[in-house]
Amino acid sequence: MSTLTQETPGAVGTPADRAAGLGFARYLVVRFLLIIPTVLILVSLVFLLMRLTGDPISAAFGDRLTPDQLQAKLHQAGYDRPLLTQYLDYLRSLATGDFGRTVTDNQPVTHVLGTYGAATVELACYALLVALVIGVPLGMVAASYRDRAPDAVLRLFAILTYATPVFFVGLLLKLVFAIRLGWLPASGRASTGVQLFLQDQTSTTGVYLIDALRSGDGTAITDVLRHAVLPGLALGLLVAGVLLRLVRTNLIGTLSAEYVEAARSRGVAPLRLVTRHATRPALIPVVTVLGLQVAGLLGGAVLTETTFEWRGLGYELAHYLTVRDFPAVQGIVALFAVVVAVTNFLVDVVAALIDPRVRY
């Protein structure tokens, strides 16, 4: 509880602290320790929710086993113990990095996380790239044409990217570019042949693009990239709209700042004014908001992966949910929680580095 106490905005460090120059180090430590209660709350919530529905064994096999067999299996896995004991046990194994084994296909959950995590990271990177390439320049355009036609159109575009569910974007992209025009593959991370080829490589990262680049095989690289376009675009557009609006708002703010005004009066060209003078300070909040998008990105990844049969953690999560494999679900969700908590920590650190007022 003491960590929570220190975290709140109200609890500012004493002036002596800051005078001693300990401010940032102290902030870093406190903020880092705060990851623990955050993750703990989320993991406990997931544990509780999953257990409210029953135990994993009955959920997965309930209808296929006799009561005696079920009882034996339950006893063997320890699910007949008091809930509190199970909970503490679960936390203890989590702390040692043991996520248990999946019920339906009996493999270590950490193995599932490792195998499919790479695919999700790859998809998220494509999406972030798309978002940056589309969102930042368009935001700059919108800000420079503030309240005129291009601005109105771009704002509408940003709202549309938010209003359209990522899976509907995915289906539309698929319908047009994969089915009607036949330009790009409709689903999967690579063609079957390329997939086998990539898995045959001596050391694989699981990130297909890296594996393909390392193999130096031109067909493999093209194939992997062609498969990445539509899913990356679908998920990326979701974040691009957020970025566009953010860049626009911040840029409008900095464009009216006094130092930009001064540059304008010195005769700096409008384009140079936007790109050289106003953009850098306007991008600072973008870094933090981009970090906060990670939670949304993970939710979007589950939907995008399902739409495009992109076999990452989101796709597997949906699969394990369908077969009621609770340890697997718990593991994946716990990992998501850790990722979100750690990104938020990094975001706060970056924010504190940039703006000393955040520290306490």
Added chain:
Amino acid sequence: MALVLARRLPLRLRTGAGVQRAMLLTGLVLTGLFVLTALLGPLLAPHGYAQLRDGGGLFGSQQHPSGAHPLGTTISGYDVLSRTVWGARTALLIIVVALLLSVVPGTVLGLVSGYLGGKLDRLLVGLADALYAFPPLLLAILMSLVISGGRSSLVGGLGAAACSVAVSFIPQYFRVVRAEVIRVKGEPFVDAARVIGTGPWRIMTRHVLRNSVRTLPLIFTINASEAILTLAGLGFLGFGIEPNSAAEWGYDLNRAVADVTAGIWWTAIPPGLGIVLTVLGTTLLGEGLTDLADPRLRRRTGAPTLPTDGGGDDD
């Protein structure tokens, strides 16, 4: 609050700047159409949402759009137009339920936490931070498993989506209201009320709350959009509402994935457009309403023609 907005709306439409005005107007029209469709659904839809046959026998599976079925039929043999129209009802229901479950607890907690401060405040802020970080869709999936084992009736699906949307939006109302309360409670008029012996509860509700809710309309509309999108996401993943309990756009899109691969467009586009237009409407409305709810902006835009309503929220 809603009353104030309703009174100001015509004014805003007359005086707003071009783009804002167009956005607000479009938002109003889309939202109005959506609510009308939801309310009049049974009259507008040619068939029931779970109807597979009529006098002429079974509708048939994946029929092309035709006179009998203007938007064709789905793989399960439902009429696409009917299910899309009925889907508006489900969407309206989820908006209402999710808003109620989020606004009330979020506002009350933010008010109490911000006004009283202390240990409770710190605990609530920490909790809000933790929950805020959780992807609502994942929470919705877990909730749907808890509430109905993942195979949902109408109540189960709505409950799962509404609860999970509430979990991620209660912190948002909480934060906004708390920040506003902390700002407002230092104002002279609050001190004045305290000096003349007004009780804390009355100060909170009468003086602080009314001056702390001006940013809420935007969150309302985001909340409403997020409710629709979460329910649709849930349905798309196959954890939403069963087709014979209600028509739900996300579920219909889930069934349309295979159709798209076969080049069939009419099962995917109508329910998808339903989602897009509804969320677009509420979002545009929210953008337009934001400055409407701000008393300072309000006075500037409408000062000359303002009817005498004496700033009811500024006491």
